[in-house]
Amino acid sequence: MSPPAVELRGASRWYGNVVAVNDVSFTLGPGITGLLGPNGAGKSTLLHLMAGFLEPSAGEVTVEGRPAWKNPEAYRALGLVPEREAVPGFLSGREFVLVNARLQRLADAEGATDRAIAAVDLAAAQHRKIATYSKGMRQRAKVAAALVHEPRILLLDEPFNGMDPGQRMHTIEVLRSLAAGGRTILISSHILEELHHLADSVLVLVAGRLAASGHFREIRRLMTDRPHTFTLRSSDDRRLAAALFAEPSVAGAELGSGLLTVRAGDRGAFARALPRVAQGAGVRLLEVRPTDEGLESVFSYLVQR
Amino acid sequence: MTTLATSPEAVMARLTLRQILARRRALALAALCALPVLLALVSRAGETDGPGRLGTLEMLLQVFGGLIVPVVLPLVALVIGTGVFGAEIDDGTALFVLAKPVARWRIVLTRVLVAAAATAALVVPCVLLSGLVAARGWDHWGVTTGFAAGAAVGALLYCAIFVAISLVTHRALVVGLGYVVMWEGMLSGLFGGTRLLSVRHYVAAVADRFSGTPPEMFNAQISPAAALVMGTAVGVGATLYAIRRLRRFEVREAV
Numbered sequence: 001m002s003p004p005a006v007e008l009r010g011a012s013r014w015y016g017n018v019v020a021v022n023d024v025s026f027t028l029g030p031g032i033t034g035l036l037g038p039n040g041a042g043k044s045t046l047l048h049l050m051a052g053f054l055e056p057s058a059g060e061v062t063v064e065g066r067p068a069w070k071n072p073e074a075y076r077a078l079g080l081v082p083e084r085e086a087v088p089g090f091l092s093g094r095e096f097v098l099v100n101a102r103l104q105r106l107a108d109a110e111g112a113t114d115r116a117i118a119a120v121d122l123a124a125a126q127h128r129k130i131a132t133y134s135k136g137m138r139q140r141a142k143v144a145a146a147l148v149h150e151p152r153i154l155l156l157d158e159p160f161n162g163m164d165p166g167q168r169m170h171t172i173e174v175l176r177s178l179a180a181g182g183r184t185i186l187i188s189s190h191i192l193e194e195l196h197h198l199a200d201s202v203l204v205l206v207a208g209r210l211a212a213s214g215h216f217r218e219i220r221r222l223m224t225d226r227p228h229t230f231t232l233r234s235s236d237d238r239r240l241a242a243a244l245f246a247e248p249s250v251a252g253a254e255l256g257s258g259l260l261t262v263r264a265g266d267r268g269a270f271a272r273a274l275p276r277v278a279q280g281a282g283v284r285l286l287e288v289r290p291t292d293e294g295l296e297s298v299f300s301y302l303v304q305r
Numbered sequence: 306m307t308t309l310a311t312s313p314e315a316v317m318a319r320l321t322l323r324q325i326l327a328r329r330r331a332l333a334l335a336a337l338c339a340l341p342v343l344l345a346l347v348s349r350a351g352e353t354d355g356p357g358r359l360g361t362l363e364m365l366l367q368v369f370g371g372l373i374v375p376v377v378l379p380l381v382a383l384v385i386g387t388g389v390f391g392a393e394i395d396d397g398t399a400l401f402v403l404a405k406p407v408a409r410w411r412i413v414l415t416r417v418l419v420a421a422a423a424t425a426a427l428v429v430p431c432v433l434l435s436g437l438v439a440a441r442g443w444d445h446w447g448v449t450t451g452f453a454a455g456a457a458v459g460a461l462l463y464c465a466i467f468v469a470i471s472l473v474t475h476r477a478l479v480v481g482l483g484y485v486v487m488w489e490g491m492l493s494g495l496f497g498g499t500r501l502l503s504v505r506h507y508v509a510a511v512a513d514r515f516s517g518t519p520p521e522m523f524n525a526q527i528s529p530a531a532a533l534v535m536g537t538a539v540g541v542g543a544t545l546y547a548i549r550r551l552r553r554f555e556v557r558e559a560v
Contacts, residue, residue: 048555048556051404052404053400053403053404053554053555053556054555054556055553055555070552070553072403072405072406072407072408072409073406074406075404075405075406076406078404079404080400080404082397082400082556084396084397084400086396086397086398086400086401087398087401088320088324088398090323090324096401099316099320099401100401100405102311102312102313102316103313103316103317103402103405103407104405104406105312105313105406109311145401
């Protein structure tokens with residue numbers, strides 16, 4: 001059996017005493033995998049480990065069975081779209097893609113360049129200097145450059161940043177058709193919905209650890225069905241708390257100074273129940289605020305689970 | 306088909322050259338190289354016949370030994386040598402070149418050679434022109450060409466060193482300047498042993514070797530053979546170190 005396209009075994013990476021990636025293991029095979037996590041979770045570190053641009057502090061990272069680190073030959077099979085917008089602005093989009101083709105020693109570099117540029121729909125602007133490109137166009141030029149040698153493995157770090165919806169749809173089509181052709185594609189994102197209709201499976205990275213992995217739908221269910229916390233202010237917090245405890249959707253409540261904090265097991269049911277309960281108890285609601293809607297707290301729930 | 310012109314090395318060389326030339330610093334460097342020529346011109350124009358008049362050789366020595374060796378050559382090589390990798394690594398553009406199945410030694414060697422060629426292309430004409438002006442013609446042309454040979458060798462060695470420095474530190478320009486001023490400028494001349502590790506002294510030895518008459522015009526304090534052996538060792542050592550650094554190149558995270 002051939003080795004997996006990408007494999008991580010207990011891979012960690014730290015900078016001094018800051019741990020960026022902590023004991024992560026998974027394998028990637030054909031199809032699109034999403035790498036989801038809040039900013040600063042270590043997504044880029046993980047991608048750079050796989051792309052051979054960081055040495056694992058512990059564990060192993062292999063590409064087609066060989067170490068990713070200090071192995072330039074791996075780039076024959078690998079294409080990387082880094083997050084940073086670092087492209088030489090003095091080149092035209094076409095020149096940039098062609099340089100990539102030539103550095104790959106492709107037999108038909110011009111032809112490969114034409115195909116890659118057509119694939120990202122950049123033909124109209126290909127002779128303009130990259131310095132004049134919009135953010136989305138630069139992003140597409142980077143994708144074309146990473147595609148030009150038709151790599152078996154494609155790593156994309158936040159590829160949709162700066163793309164408008166049309167460009168995004170088009171790029172999604174390109175990535176899907178590549179995946180259908182049996183390629184292994186990893187796409188990092190900090191937005192779950194970005195991976196909708198795109199990633200078959202999702203890896204969730206939180207604070208450097210692999211917090212969850214599974215099908216997109218499973219991950220989405222985990223994220224929406226988790227307990228939610230609300231902060232309430234009302235004309236009578238104590239009476240409202242007492243009434244709320246009768247509701248099955250309420251998991252707990254705590255009285256503070258002028259504040260009532262309620263943990264709801266089912267967000268939708270709680271939202272429907274709250275006005276009814278308040279009215280029934282004769283309490284006037286002054287303020288209802290979800291306290292943990294930050295992405296960070298969604299992810300930290302997954303870690304604690 | 307991959308021909309010479311479309312080989313990875315040729316592609317990288319053209320990119321590096323464009324990077325060097327695309328910026329305003331190319332103009333600044335050209336101005337720096339024009340300085341010795343202008344100074345020679347001014348001092349020749351302003352002088353009067355008499356006992357104070359400098360001989361051709363003394364004049365050449367002042368322009369070459371006093372201005373080009375300690376200032377023009379190392380500064381031009383510093384700016385170009387630290388620039389071929391430095392800017393790219395800082396802004397992340399280096400990634401797309403490094404994410405290719407191209408051996409790291411090819412990447413380093415191409416850049417060292419391009420940097421050295423660009424440095425020599427600026428400094429050698431500066432030597433030849435200021436030699437012509439200082440000597441008021443073809444007098445002692447052999448001294449000028451000998452010195453031009455020394456400057457070309459110096460361009461290669463300095464660039465190898467500065468490329469290596471740029472792969473070690475973010476502040477390659479400052480560190481490189483410190484090296485030029487402290488080591489080449491002051492310490493290397495103090496002891497016999499340190500001269501053997503100084504590009505400046507290699508340049509003088511090569512210039513002496515090729516100048517012909519009179520012997521030891523540049524007052525080299527090491528023999529041409531020693532300069533050859535040590536210069537090769539320094540150049541090769543710096544290049545090998547740069548290759549080693551690039552093999553272990555890591556993306557700097559914006560943490």
